[in-house]
Amino acid sequence: MSGINSSQIWHPCTQMKGFEPIVAESASGLYIYDAQGKKYADMISSWWCNLLGHCHPRVNAAVKAQLDKLEHVIFANFTHEKAAELCERLTKILPAGLEKFFFTDNGSSAVEAAMKMSFQYFRQTGGGQRTKFMALKGGYHGETLGALSAGALDLYAQKFKPLLFDVIRLDEQNAQEMFAAHGSETCALIVEPIIQMAAGMRIYPPEFLKKLRQLCDQYGVHLIADEIATGFGRTGKMFACGGKWDGKPESRNRAADSGVCPDIMCLSKGLTGGYMPMALTVTTNEIYEAFYGKEPFLHSHTYSGSALACAAAVEVLKIFEEEPILQTAQDNAQYFAQLVKEIFPNARHIGLINAFELPNAAEFARRATEKGVLMRPLGDVLYFNPPLNIERYQMEEVIEITSKLVGTI
Template sequence: MNNRALIERDLAVLWHPCSQMKDYELSGDEALPMIPIKSGSGVWLEDFNGNRYLDAISSWWVNLFGHANPTINQAIKDQLDTLEHVILGGFSHQAAIELAEKLVEITPAGLNKCFYADSGSAAVEIALKMSFHYWRNLGKTEKNRFITLENSYHGETLGALAVGNVALYKSTYAPLLMDVISVPGPDCYFREPGESWRDYSSRRFKAMEEALAEHAESVSAVIVEPLVQCAGNMRMYDPVYLKLLRDACDRYEVHLIADEIAVGFGRTGTLFACEQAGISPDFLCLSKGLTGGYLPLSAVLTTDNVYRAFYDEYRNLNAFLHSHSYTGNALGCRAALATIGIFQQQDVLARNRRLAEVLAGALERFREHPKVGEVRQTGLIAAIELVKDKRTREPYPWQQRRGLRVYRHALAQGVLLRPLGNVIYFMPPYVINEAEIELMVEVAWQGVQLAVQD
């Protein structure tokens, strides 16, 4: 079996996510090469022709401890011999219980109840519905709107899409979506020269304060991605914004939903991004790295206070009836337990901080590049924003697809980078070493040189 044969079979039957399928059949500069993968090991992927690719984006931000990790592999194999899945309505199993106990233990204080789903988008839908339903059960049916940040992204299902704010994903489906209140965000890319992240994020909170003051009586919750708006071009902000937001949500009696689907489990330097602000949300959405990149699983952690609002006599019809067929899947739960076990058995966060310093050093040369508007980093998430004019930060027209040039070059050099438009980013597995960091950054440097040529 070789790449060509598999590509032909693929294009005959598969419709790929987040893709213009015609790109895969073009030739020349506009082509998007299709790469069938045969195997993975650590940070490396190998195709059917023997070519290797360094997975610099953790296969869409999910892989934490490398492909074919022996610890997670063995945990899944052991679980498979016992129980693959069972309905979680009226039944339970050991892996689901142990994982819920572990999540309650490691997440911010006060998040004592765990509700499972099967994807990040589903977790967001659950948090939105729980928040609305909570207020309804308390008789506050007027609290049925949500506040979201500009440039935010929370998933592709209709509820999650509605509370996002990236036009590329949202505008087509606008007629199907509920109305939300969108406020300017704390994105530090737009700070004034010499202004600190903290000062800018604090100043930008004024817009949220005003929105809450005006709409609190009708607002159920505010939803945010703590510290990094990942799909929104990896834009970043200071933890002080979360601290101000937690205080304001308390004052205005509005829930705070923290979408840590992409940034949770060590990505930002702490186990959860909310820790850097010293806050606990009312709802914490987790997925992606939860199973180490192995199986689809998500969880929503919430408070005893929220839980009690649904705990009632059946005849009052206050129960939360949301469900998924694969809720609490035993294999996924066991993979998640193995993943959390690695964090607890090894000093992963300390190693990640050292790797983040290596990555920061490797990226220094991009700062003075005449076509780089900003280099930014939070933990093991880093981004390089390409611009047409460094002084004004005028972006390249999206139609020029400058990022695609970087992507194509990187693949040819054995590195998987998948830019967000004109933003080149790095979000590697935690098992990457210093030499591999230097390699992926060097390949990105070469790709940027090619991409900015007129």
């Protein structure tokens, strides 16, 4: 073991009895190194947030430069250059109409803010009868109580049911019917676009997302796209819902490129390259206007708009702009999928995410990690979700290590 005493630490999502954490000493690119110098390929991007590898030289330099200038200030009174630059850069790449940025500091709080924002919008625009939310079956939106209510995974929610509020659950079969029954009393529908990651990397067709957008338009319901896990190239596109605006006012809520434009989008995880806890609830001028000069949006988090996190996020976007990150990830996606399929023939993939069902997934993940490939199960599903700049030789190495475990567990 490590020589450090971490027995006072209560780890997330972990049965502490018998638990032996790995001591992370340093990290670089795809790899995390423990106290003995053993390396672990981070094939889950450290809970899906590490976007461009660990200790990326450019992001490191940006954070260091920011540190000597301005670390953090109260965001209720102040703004700063990096926050403004971040919003400006994001506006250029986000789906149509998303132009106002509300800062929070983790994914769940971005979801809470989105739901409260939609709720208050209707209070202030004559839609007071709208008090409900819709969400997809199998959805996951975080673990604070509002986000947990929106989510549908019993694994996380079951024990807390008495604390949660009811949400109308949709799937491809019942969506139309549910909108007809509850559309007029609903503030917003929240979805993970295209892939429900925590549910076990469940991929659904873009046509369903489009249908949901149409239903939201028809019934005056906000569409909240939770791109916390899917944003920033994870699905091969910058955002899973696509939807860069064509500039025409009449199509503000539709997409020019066959994607879907939400009314509110939640971003976190890859936003800072996985460096710093920061999240954004991004919305339209229309929603913003309902608060402008009226009742303000009374929601705040101490670390909103952290200058260090904004500096990291700005640098990540610059890297996307100046280096062919997205293109390379797209080029490599098929290559990686083929490698994965050689050992897991039933694997499905989108972007660099590959997932497959496996009996004893938890034990497989444990053994793979022991062998230097960091994996975690999602129920009986195992997956890879590496940084976007993983190289082909690293994919081969990872597949070689994991292939040796197939059939042994």
